[in-house]
Amino acid sequence: MRLFLLTVASCFFALAVFSAPISFRDSYGKEGFALSPATGVTSTAQQAVEFIDSIKTLAPSTYWPHVNPAAFLQNVKENVLKPILIYPGIGTNFCGYGALSYLLLQDDPLGYARFMVKLYTTGRAQFGNSDVDPSDPIKKQAGQMRYKGVLDIHPADQLWFLSLADHFKGYLNIFNRHYDVGDEDKFWASVNLAKFNRMARNFLHYKLGSRGSDLIRPHLSDTYQYISNRLQRGKVVLFINNRIVHKKNHERVKLKVPTHFIVVEKISRQDDLITLVYWDYGGKTLMQLSPRFLRRIIFAIVDLKKEAGDK
Amino acid sequence: MTSKLLYYSVVVTVASLLFSCTPKIVATKFYEENEKVLDKIEITYKDLSEERSFAIAFTSKDFKTVSVEIYTDTLKYIYDFEVNEPRLADTLTAYNLNAPKVIGLIGMMQSIRSTWIKNLDYYVDGKKNEVVFLSIKPVAVKAPLSYQKYYILAYFNQQQQFDSKGRLLDKKQKRRLRKINGEVFSRINDKVCYAVSGNFR
Numbered sequence: 001m002r003l004f005l006l007t008v009a010s011c012f013f014a015l016a017v018f019s020a021p022i023s024f025r026d027s028y029g030k031e032g033f034a035l036s037p038a039t040g041v042t043s044t045a046q047q048a049v050e051f052i053d054s055i056k057t058l059a060p061s062t063y064w065p066h067v068n069p070a071a072f073l074q075n076v077k078e079n080v081l082k083p084i085l086i087y088p089g090i091g092t093n094f095c096g097y098g099a100l101s102y103l104l105l106q107d108d109p110l111g112y113a114r115f116m117v118k119l120y121t122t123g124r125a126q127f128g129n130s131d132v133d134p135s136d137p138i139k140k141q142a143g144q145m146r147y148k149g150v151l152d153i154h155p156a157d158q159l160w161f162l163s164l165a166d167h168f169k170g171y172l173n174i175f176n177r178h179y180d181v182g183d184e185d186k187f188w189a190s191v192n193l194a195k196f197n198r199m200a201r202n203f204l205h206y207k208l209g210s211r212g213s214d215l216i217r218p219h220l221s222d223t224y225q226y227i228s229n230r231l232q233r234g235k236v237v238l239f240i241n242n243r244i245v246h247k248k249n250h251e252r253v254k255l256k257v258p259t260h261f262i263v264v265e266k267i268s269r270q271d272d273l274i275t276l277v278y279w280d281y282g283g284k285t286l287m288q289l290s291p292r293f294l295r296r297i298i299f300a301i302v303d304l305k306k307e308a309g310d311k
Numbered sequence: 312m313t314s315k316l317l318y319y320s321v322v323v324t325v326a327s328l329l330f331s332c333t334p335k336i337v338a339t340k341f342y343e344e345n346e347k348v349l350d351k352i353e354i355t356y357k358d359l360s361e362e363r364s365f366a367i368a369f370t371s372k373d374f375k376t377v378s379v380e381i382y383t384d385t386l387k388y389i390y391d392f393e394v395n396e397p398r399l400a401d402t403l404t405a406y407n408l409n410a411p412k413v414i415g416l417i418g419m420m421q422s423i424r425s426t427w428i429k430n431l432d433y434y435v436d437g438k439k440n441e442v443v444f445l446s447i448k449p450v451a452v453k454a455p456l457s458y459q460k461y462y463i464l465a466y467f468n469q470q471q472q473f474d475s476k477g478r479l480l481d482k483k484q485k486r487r488l489r490k491i492n493g494e495v496f497s498r499i500n501d502k503v504c505y506a507v508s509g510n511f512r
Contacts, residue, residue, distance in 0.1 A: 090431075090492060090493070091492065091493040146481070146490075147433065147489065147490040147491060147493075149431075149432055149433070149434075150432065150434070150439075152433075152434040153434055153437050185493065247368070247370045247378075248510035248511060248512055249461070249509060249510050249511060250370075250371070250372045250426075250448065250511075277386070283386075283387055284385065284386050284387070285386065285387045285388075285389060286386050286387070286388045286389070287388075287389045288389075288390065
């Protein structure tokens with residue numbers, strides 16, 4: 001029994017470390033998008049709104065029986081106009097998908113809107129290299145999630161988050177691959193670093209770089225400086241241990257693993273105090289912390305850079 | 312030898328059963344014994360958060376470090392203070408909070424070992440409602456190897472529906488239990504419910 005547990009633990013360790021190399025660069029190669037030279041984004045919110053408004057009537061979808069078409073379109077439009085407000089729900093494991101959505105809505109709102117409408121009307125849709133074809137339990141559950149805060153009244157977000165979690169799988173999802181009601185709070189929805197990077201490369205039109213892993217913190221001489229430099233040239237996502245940032249109990253022993261994805265908005269340092277502004281769960285948060293604490297909480301840094309002419 | 316083993320296993324089973332059911336009884340009793348202070352904390356918090364939304368958490372076991380979350384239209388600010396630090400009052404004032412009253416609230420929370428207070432949103436028939444969450448870290452003896460438990464009180468603005476076991480129900484589908492912040496709540500009175508949880512928020 002012990003040997004079995006040891007073997008399972010070793011496999012997870014190996015997967016965690018080797019599925020997310022400590023440092024890598026990869027080029028982004030994808031068809032079907034171009035950078036807007038004026039804004040540096042793939043498409044604009046205006047283009048997305050025009051597309052949504054051009055849909056005069058959206059018939060109820062037989063694929064998504066509990067998603068009201070008017071509420072769906074309204075939700076998609078609100079996301080496009082106010083990406084900051086997208087909310088992955090109380091107690092869910094949707095934070096990784098939330099961070100991805102926040103970046104996508106800023107970078108390619110038209111791509112997002114088109115994908116959503118296609119997914120709603122045909123029950124499946126393609127984005128990048130991924131053909132997202134949600135399973136039947138997902139289609140039944142979307143629009144029925146409850147007790148998740150404002151996510152309760154956002155059917156399009158339920159459809160989106162559930163579809164992403166259903167389609168993209170990582171080693172954390174090995175033992176729970178098929179959705180049952182309530183799995184959004186469990187390992188079924190968990191996102192490890194390699195899975196996040198895979199989703200980001202698929203949905204976002206950026207060149208992606210990543211430092212760190214699911215278990216070992218990145219070795220950086222100055223974490224603040226590293227983040228600050230990367231932020232000047234693009235977007236930065238941190239994979240952090242939220243158990244010590246946002247304490248939920250007073251237990252002294254806390255697992256040293258990352259649990260939460262946040263999108264860095266601003267970072268500054270005055271003497272020995274770092275001020276970090278980040279996005280997560282439908283809003284921006286400002287937090288002050290010491291360089292040591294910052295180093296302690298970060299397990300991975302994902303930087304996303306626009307390069308003009310990338311296709 | 313066999314009878315001794317049997318004796319110890321019976322004792323351990325009875326003890327663990329006792330410990331496992333204690334928190335639920337104690338949570339109601341705790342509310343009854345401290346109703347005045349608890350209600351005063353809730354009313355004070357409600358009044359203050361009408362001016363500016365905020366939340367308070369005691370993040371250290373000794374109740375000396377307080378984490379204050381202040382919500383503005385654009386940002387949520389999180390600051391950690393020692394309870395007696397002058398910076399605390401300065402910061403509260405800077406965000407247009409009534410510093411003496413908030414510090415008084417922090418003192419009340421400290422006196423009763425309340426670890427967290429916050430307004431949470433929940434939705435019924437598509438409409439937004441608010442509930443005040445108040446967590447308490449009980450002093451009761453902790454069962455060996457058990458995880459730390461917190462009593463969580465939920466103060467609703469309206470009367471709630473409960474099943475025959477006193478569990479909070481969803482209004483829309485009256486047979487369905489309502490979960491708030493991942494917990495099923497039980498009745499204390501028509502507007503106040505409690506849950507026992509491993510986390511205070």
